[in-house]
Each structure stands twice: as structure tokens, then as C-alpha cells.
Amino acid sequence: MNTVLITGANSGLGFETARRLAAAGRPVILACRNHDRAEAALEKILDESPNAQVTTLALDTSSLKSVRAAVDSLSGVKLAGLINNAGISPLHDGKTPDGFELVFATNYLGHFLLTLLLLPQLTPTARIVNVTSDMHNPPGGITWPGVEHLAHPSKVDRRKYAYSKLANLYFTYALARRLKAQGSKITVNAFNPGMMQTNFAPATRTKEEVDEIKRRMPDRIGDLDTSADTLAEMMTKPSLSKRSGAYVDRDRGVARSSELSYDERNQEELWEASLRFTGMETLDE
Ligand SMILES: NC(=O)c1ccc[n+]([C@@H]2O[C@H](COP(=O)([O-])OP(=O)(O)OC[C@H]3O[C@@H](n4cnc5c(N)ncnc54)[C@H](OP(=O)(O)O)[C@@H]3O)[C@@H](O)[C@H]2O)c1
Known part of the structure; x- marks a missing residue:
């Protein structure tokens, strides 16, 4: 009933957060694209916490087919937490099998579909966290180029990581608005x-x-232990159970994201396009 699913949980922030939650007695699902790395992470957590309830789930966030298959295999499972953490750096180039720019699809679009498909399986007070970055607002800033440029750029754009992390924020704010409007x-x-x-x-x-x-x-330098502590707390701290639609910094608490990230017109443009891209129609399809 208290289960938390973490994407990209075999390494870095996802793994460190998973081991903290597992050690605290929370059932954790490690949703990973590589079977061997997922099993190695599971073994490491069990070595430390032999009674931990940890399982793995095959999930490649860059493939809409894989996202749908992962959700199918979770049929009947209730989740109290979803941490959309998997991510790749801007050094990765290419297109996904679905024809989307790879960083956009991996860091954002797969998580959009995963979250919408899992909404019916979330407990009434579940917590969703989207891992973004202060690089959503890189030095020199960015402007909004429109969704098509993010999804299907005509040439490689090195700002694609910043756009993908801005998309994580647009998604957070647009979803929070919808959940509140539904009284969720x-x-x-x-x-x-x-x-x-x-x-x-x-x-x-x-x-x-x-x-x-x-x-x-x-101010942009973080620390893995501090960030994993804070992210795990976002799942567990009773005092955080009602906060929604916030941008949380690892050691500064609720903070302001860039001005661009609060642009509701852009948020809605991305939301509508994402529904189209993923073949979804409503929040609870
Ligand atoms: N490190 C930083 O400086 C920094 C700063 C700000 C924000 N962040 C964000 O923090 C999050 C975690 O990154 P990290 O620093 O912990 O990096 P990391 O150690 O490379 O972990 C990233 C995780 O995402 C997984 N992943 C990558 N592509 C995937 C896909 N297509 N499907 C499923 N899983 C996939 C990786 O799996 P594999 O092991 O199979 O590659 C790995 O488990 C990311 O969202 C990143 O944008 C990182």
C-alpha cells in the first residue's frame, strides 16, 4: 500500500533514494531499462536491508511501447509514490523508435505517459515527484521554441537538456492544476x-x-547524499503531504523556478501536444 516506484533507480539519485526508502521499510519498485543493472541494484539494497521489499520492473522511458508494457505488468498494484527520475544528459543524440528527439522522450515524454497511465493506480494521497534541474534555466537563459522544436528538431540543439527539464516543470505545474481542479x-x-x-x-x-x-x-552544485535525503523525505514526511505544484530545491526547500517555467500558455501547449504524441485523450484514460 505504501509502494514507491522510481524510474532510473539502478544508479545515482534514483538508487540512493531507493535504498533510503527501502531501509525505512517502504516497498520500492526499481523501474530500469537494463535488467542486469536493475538486479545488481536490488541485490545491493537487500545486502544492506535484508527485509526490504524491493522488486524490479523493465522500463525504458524512451519507448512509449515499453512504458505501456511496464504499466500493463503493474496491473492491480497500488502506488503511494511515483518518482520520475530517469534521465540522460545532452550528450546523447538521436531519435527514439517513436520518432522523438531522444533526450525529450527519455527525460520527459515517457514520464508523461507513465504518470497518466498510472494515475488510476495511485492511492488517494499519493505523491508524484518529477526530477528536474536548475539547468531548466541555463546560464544565458532560454526562450520557448515551441513543442515541435523539442519533439522533432530539424537539427541537434545543445539546449535540448534544458528544454527537457523545463518540460518536467511544465508537466508538474499543468498536472498539479488539473489534480487540484478535480479535488484530488x-x-x-x-x-x-x-x-x-x-x-x-x-x-x-x-x-x-x-x-x-x-x-x-x-549555487548549482549539489551533493548526492543531501539530494537523496530530501527526495526520500518528499515521499515520507507527513508535513509535506499537502504541498503540490511546487519546485523544491535539495537544501533550500520550496524555491522559485525560472519565469519561463510559469508560462501557462506554454504549459498547456506542451500538455496538449503530449496527449497527441502519446495517444492519450484524458487524464484517466
Ligand atoms: N547529476 C547531475 O548533476 C544532475 C543535476 C540535476 C539534475 N539531475 C537529474 O537527476 C536525475 C538522475 O540522474 P543521476 O545524476 O542520478 O544520473 P545517473 O546516475 O546516470 O542515473 C540516471 C538513471 O536513469 C536511467 N535511465 C537513463 N535512460 C533511461 C531510459 N531510457 N529508461 C529508463 N531509465 C533510464 C539510468 O539507467 P542506466 O544505468 O541504464 O543508464 C540511470 O538509472 C536525472 O533526471 C537528471 O536529469 C542530475
Whole structure:
């Protein structure tokens, strides 16, 4: 009844959050694209917490077919928490089998479909968290290029990661609005973990580059343990049960996201297009 599903739970933030929740006695589903990495994560959690209730689920967020298959295999399972965490860096190029830009589909669109399909299986006071990044507002800023540019860009755009994380925020705010309008007690919030040492971009930054980032943007540096503690608390702390539609920073609590992220017209443009892209019609199809 208290089960939490975490996407991308075999590594980094997803794994650290899963092991905290499992150690605290919460049943956890590790939703991962790679079977062996998922099993290794499960074994590690069981080594630490032998009584933990942990299972794995095959899920590739870049494939709408995989998302639907994962939800089918969860038939009858009730979830009290959903952490949409899986993500890839802008260094990944390409298109998904569904024809979408890879980073947009992996970081955002797959989670949009997963969440909408799982809504009927969430408990009445379930908590959803979408992992975003303060890089939704990169140095120099971004403007809204329209959904088509995110989904089907005519050429590679290095801002695609920022757009995907802005999309996580647009999704959070648009879904929170809808849940509130329906009188639902399900909450949805966005989480910014800050820059952490994970598998996210392992060999791409030299020590000098990291030092330069720390010098230029000290407020963007996070810490994996602090972020995982905060993310796990977003699932468990009773005092957070009613907060919805917020942008939560790993050590600053509720914060303001970029001005662009509050643009409701853009939020609605993305919502409508996402329904079309995923073949969904309503919130609870
Ligand atoms: N690290 C940072 O500096 C930073 C900063 C701000 C925000 N974030 C966000 O934090 C989240 C977690 O990232 P992390 O830093 O923990 O990186 P990580 O260690 O690379 O973990 C990412 C997880 O996502 C999984 N994943 C990637 N593509 C997937 C797909 N198509 N389907 C299912 N799972 C997939 C990975 O699986 P594999 O092991 O199979 O690749 C891995 O389990 C991401 O949303 C990222 O955008 C990270």
C-alpha cells in the first residue's frame, strides 16, 4: 500500500533514494531499462536491508511501447509514490523508435505517459515527484521554441537538456492544476537535486571544468547524499503531504523556478501536444 516506484533507480539519485526508502521499510519498485543493472541494484539494497521489499520492473522511458508494457505488468498494484527520475544528459543524440528527439522522450515524454497511465493506480494521497534541474534555466537563459522544436528538431540543439527539464516543470505545474481542479489529494512536485557526482556525465568534465562551474555557479552544485535525503523525505514526511505544484530545491526547500517555467500558455501547449504524441485523450484514460 505504501509502494514507491522510481524510474532510473539502478544508479545515482534514483538508487540512493531507493535504498533510503527501502531501509525505512517502504516497498520500492526499481523501474530500469537494463535488467542486469536493475538486479545488481536490488541485490545491493537487500545486502544492506535484508527485509526490504524491493522488486524490479523493465522500463525504458524512451519507448512509449515499453512504458505501456511496464504499466500493463503493474496491473492491480497500488502506488503511494511515483518518482520520475530517469534521465540522460545532452550528450546523447538521436531519435527514439517513436520518432522523438531522444533526450525529450527519455527525460520527459515517457514520464508523461507513465504518470497518466498510472494515475488510476495511485492511492488517494499519493505523491508524484518529477526530477528536474536548475539547468531548466541555463546560464544565458532560454526562450520557448515551441513543442515541435523539442519533439522533432530539424537539427541537434545543445539546449535540448534544458528544454527537457523545463518540460518536467511544465508537466508538474499543468498536472498539479488539473489534480487540484478535480479535488484530488494526489500531489505533484518538481525536485532540483543540483549538480551531483553520478553516472550522469561521468567522463565529460575535467577537474578544471568542475572547478570552473563551482566558481561561476556555486549555487548549482549539489551533493548526492543531501539530494537523496530530501527526495526520500518528499515521499515520507507527513508535513509535506499537502504541498503540490511546487519546485523544491535539495537544501533550500520550496524555491522559485525560472519565469519561463510559469508560462501557462506554454504549459498547456506542451500538455496538449503530449496527449497527441502519446495517444492519450484524458487524464484517466
Ligand atoms: N547529476 C547531475 O548533476 C544532475 C543535476 C540535476 C539534475 N539531475 C537529474 O537527476 C536525475 C538522475 O540522474 P543521476 O545524476 O542520478 O544520473 P545517473 O546516475 O546516470 O542515473 C540516471 C538513471 O536513469 C536511467 N535511465 C537513463 N535512460 C533511461 C531510459 N531510457 N529508461 C529508463 N531509465 C533510464 C539510468 O539507467 P542506466 O544505468 O541504464 O543508464 C540511470 O538509472 C536525472 O533526471 C537528471 O536529469 C542530475
